[in-house]
Amino acid sequence: MSDRFAKLKYSALRQMTIARLREFSREPAAIFWVYVFPILMMIALGVAFRNRPLEQLTVVVESGDRAEPTLQWLDADERFRVSIATAEDAHERLRTGKADLIVTPEESGSNDYRYTFDPTRPGSLLARNATDDALQRAAGREDLLVVADREVSEPGARYIDFLVPGLIGMGIMGGGLWGVGFAIVDMRIRKLLKRFLATPMNRSHFLVAVMISRLIYTIPEIVLLLICARFIFGVINQGSYLTVTVLILLGTIEFSGIGLLVASRAKTLETISGLLNLVMLPMWMASGIFFSYDRFPEYFQPLIRILPLTPLIDALRQTMLEGQTIADLGSQLVVMAVWAILTFFIGLRFFRWN
Amino acid sequence: MAHDPIRDETSTIRFMSKPVISCRDLRKTYVGKPPIEALRGIDLTVEEGECFGVLGPNGAGKTTAIEILEGLLPATSGDVQILGKRWHEEADQIRQRIGISLQETQLSEKLTVRETVTLFRSFYREGMTPDEAIACVSLEKKADVWVKKLSGGQKQRLAIATALVGEPQVLFLDEPTTGLDPQSRRDLWQLIMDSRSQGRSVLLTTHYMDEAERLCDRIAIIDGGKVRAQGSPEELIAGLGGEHVIRFTLESQSNDALPDHFWRSLEGVREASFKAGDYQLTVAQPHRVIPHLLHSLDSAGQRASSLTTRQASLEDVFVKVAGRTLEEAEGEAT
Ligand SMILES: Nc1ncnc2c1ncn2[C@@H]1O[C@H](COP(=O)(O)OP(=O)(O)OP(=O)(O)O)[C@@H](O)[C@H]1O
Numbered sequence: 001m002s003d004r005f006a007k008l009k010y011s012a013l014r015q016m017t018i019a020r021l022r023e024f025s026r027e028p029a030a031i032f033w034v035y036v037f038p039i040l041m042m043i044a045l046g047v048a049f050r051n052r053p054l055e056q057l058t059v060v061v062e063s064g065d066r067a068e069p070t071l072q073w074l075d076a077d078e079r080f081r082v083s084i085a086t087a088e089d090a091h092e093r094l095r096t097g098k099a100d101l102i103v104t105p106e107e108s109g110s111n112d113y114r115y116t117f118d119p120t121r122p123g124s125l126l127a128r129n130a131t132d133d134a135l136q137r138a139a140g141r142e143d144l145l146v147v148a149d150r151e152v153s154e155p156g157a158r159y160i161d162f163l164v165p166g167l168i169g170m171g172i173m174g175g176g177l178w179g180v181g182f183a184i185v186d187m188r189i190r191k192l193l194k195r196f197l198a199t200p201m202n203r204s205h206f207l208v209a210v211m212i213s214r215l216i217y218t219i220p221e222i223v224l225l226l227i228c229a230r231f232i233f234g235v236i237n238q239g240s241y242l243t244v245t246v247l248i249l250l251g252t253i254e255f256s257g258i259g260l261l262v263a264s265r266a267k268t269l270e271t272i273s274g275l276l277n278l279v280m281l282p283m284w285m286a287s288g289i290f291f292s293y294d295r296f297p298e299y300f301q302p303l304i305r306i307l308p309l310t311p312l313i314d315a316l317r318q319t320m321l322e323g324q325t326i327a328d329l330g331s332q333l334v335v336m337a338v339w340a341i342l343t344f345f346i347g348l349r350f351f352r353w354n
Numbered sequence: 355m356a357h358d359p360i361r362d363e364t365s366t367i368r369f370m371s372k373p374v375i376s377c378r379d380l381r382k383t384y385v386g387k388p389p390i391e392a393l394r395g396i397d398l399t400v401e402e403g404e405c406f407g408v409l410g411p412n413g414a415g416k417t418t419a420i421e422i423l424e425g426l427l428p429a430t431s432g433d434v435q436i437l438g439k440r441w442h443e444e445a446d447q448i449r450q451r452i453g454i455s456l457q458e459t460q461l462s463e464k465l466t467v468r469e470t471v472t473l474f475r476s477f478y479r480e481g482m483t484p485d486e487a488i489a490c491v492s493l494e495k496k497a498d499v500w501v502k503k504l505s506g507g508q509k510q511r512l513a514i515a516t517a518l519v520g521e522p523q524v525l526f527l528d529e530p531t532t533g534l535d536p537q538s539r540r541d542l543w544q545l546i547m548d549s550r551s552q553g554r555s556v557l558l559t560t561h562y563m564d565e566a567e568r569l570c571d572r573i574a575i576i577d578g579g580k581v582r583a584q585g586s587p588e589e590l591i592a593g594l595g596g597e598h599v600i601r602f603t604l605e606s607q608s609n610d611a612l613p614d615h616f617w618r619s620l621e622g623v624r625e626a627s628f629k630a631g632d633y634q635l636t637v638a639q640p641h642r643v644i645p646h647l648l649h650s651l652d653s654a655g656q657r658a659s660s661l662t663t664r665q666a667s668l669e670d671v672f673v674k675v676a677g678r679t680l681e682e683a684e685g686e687a688t
């Protein structure tokens with residue numbers, strides 16, 4: 001065996017990485033959580049929030065003399081599901097969300113109506129306007145302008161298009177934190193870290209190998225997700241795949257670093273699980289995985305933007321949905337790099353081997 | 355006893371080389387409430403090529419001591435030298451040349467034996483091939499089997515293979531045979547003796563007397579964080595003043611049947627102890643003492659209901675230096 005061959009064969013970094021990959025690939029449960037679960041989640045959410053062709057509006061007409069003709073006017077429009085009910089019954093239905101709007105014909109002798117609805121509910125507001133429109137026309141109103149509707153539901157503007165980058169970000173976060181954090185604490189509990197410490201192994205090589213192995217199995221995870229998104233929902237990437245790859249790599253390094261830091265002292269699996277959930281919770285809620293974080297109050301926005309996950313998801317969306325390039329993503333890349341470097345070195349500093 | 359100058363002299367003469375392991379006045383106090391003084395001043399010297407055993411009951415401080423020597427645990431005070439080097443100066447050089455098996459390590463279950471040994475090989479600059487290390491511990495047939503599927507004894511042999519693969523000069527083994535069946539223990543003894551005959555020095559801890567006696571060139575008995583006796587098994591047993599133990603019980607079963615002057619009149623008895631109706635005498639020449647003993651008992655109006663003799667063992671040494679049997683000491687710890 002030549003010297004160089006021996007050196008390569010027994011490179012600790014290489015062996016350590018291979019060992020981690022082998023262990024991972026022999027763990028069916030890990031494979032499921034990493035590769036299958038994100039895809040199932042995408043399918044479930046994609047189906048649940050798919051754009052429905054026609055939204056039905058539930059309208060209740062309060063019983064009385066004019067209830068019947070009103071019902072017939074509205075029934076002509078297929079958007080409405082109309083029924084007649086007593087005042088009491090109608091209010092009960094509105095209160096419990098079974099109706100979007102109550103239409104009350106005013107006292108006999110008048111042609112007027114009263115609408116009762118909850119303005120905070122989008123469906124209610126929609127029902128009020130559509131109903132008003134229909135009743136006004138039935139009463140003889142002429143439209144003054146000619147309008148044409150064009151409905152847009154193109155790839156790139158649907159919820160599923162918004163969701164996929166969020167799921168990729170979530171996968172990278174979960175994979176980095178659990179994959180690194182949990183693995184390290186598990187090895188600490190088994191005294192394997194201590195056993196490694198008893199050898200001349202280079203300690204930062206060990207941590208780097210844990211990260212590299214994480215990177216190696218994150219890439220197929222994302223590729224698989226993108227392929228499924230493409231073939232099931234027609235999700236396409238408007239930007240370059242190189243940019244997406246860079247973001248995935250940086251994101252994985254970032255969350256591996258955080259995982260390392262969180263795991264640097266933890267001694268039990270309970271501790272590490274608790275800590276990881278605690279770390280992930282704000283990002284689950286605020287980083288815009290499922291919904292835009294614009295809905296949070298203004299003064300939270302700067303804080304949300306420096307959470308580790310936010311820049312990753314934002315950058316992925318800007319790339320995949322808007323076709324932006326690396327050059328446009330400077331601020332996000334900086335935030336991620338700072339997290340990555342800071343947590344890795346602090347983690348290394350505090351790391352407890354036994 | 356432990357610091358008999360003549361005996362220390364003989365060991366230096368016997369080896370005439372620099373010690374591979376030495377520590378002076380090693381102390382370790384675990385901080386906490388209350389603080390635990392695990393080591394209270396330990397001196398050990400392991401010479402090149404010898405197998406040295408640290409023998410003691412549960413909680414004696416064996417693991418604490420060996421882990422400090424291995425550079426895994428900081429001592430509270432004291433000086434440690436491994437192969438003439440100190441941990442805080444040349445840790446990497448020391449690590450390249452020692453091999454370790456911890457008391458409790460769970461190697462990755464889903465790696466095979468060969469993969470595990472190869473991984474450990476990659477940490478060392480020089481060493482044997484993984485297959486050579488596997489052959490050293492006779493695990494060739496299991497080379498491609500997952501660690502999960504190994505028996506306790508096979509796991510322990512694998513642990514030793516990971517320690518051997520860097521071709522260490524010194525081997526540290528913390529309780530390598532605890533919890534193993536008799537056959538596995540004997541296999542492991544053979545393995546350790548092989549390593550030693552290849553010129554490696556071995557430091558092992560154990561709480562089995564027979565293991566220390568069979569395997570070790572020299573032994574330190576530690577109890578309560580102190581070295582109570584140190585020397586070769588033969589020296590330690592000879593240190594009792596006699597190699598035989600006579601044990602007898604009296605028909606009367608009375609506790610104070612034998613007055614002081616009874617013992618004084620008995621010649622050739624080095625040590626006498628009494629517990630729960632059981633008398634034990636340490637003697638060099640039982641064939642001389644027994645007739646005397648029976649005669650004296652007769653004169654004292656007593657009759658022996660049973661009398662046995664046996665070779666003195668390390669067990670007796672432990673009783674002498676620790677004031678109780680090893681079994682009793684183990685009982686206290688739990
Ligand atoms: N990390 C620790 N923190 C506090 N006390 C400890 C710690 N490790 C060991 N001790 C205490 O120090 C004493 C010596 O322990 P040690 O593990 O060295 O004993 P041992 O001789 O190896 O025992 P065993 O045969 O059970 O392995 C014990 O009283 C133990 O409770």
Ligand SMILES: [Mg+2]
Nearest residue numbers: 416417418457
């Ligand atoms: Mg121990």
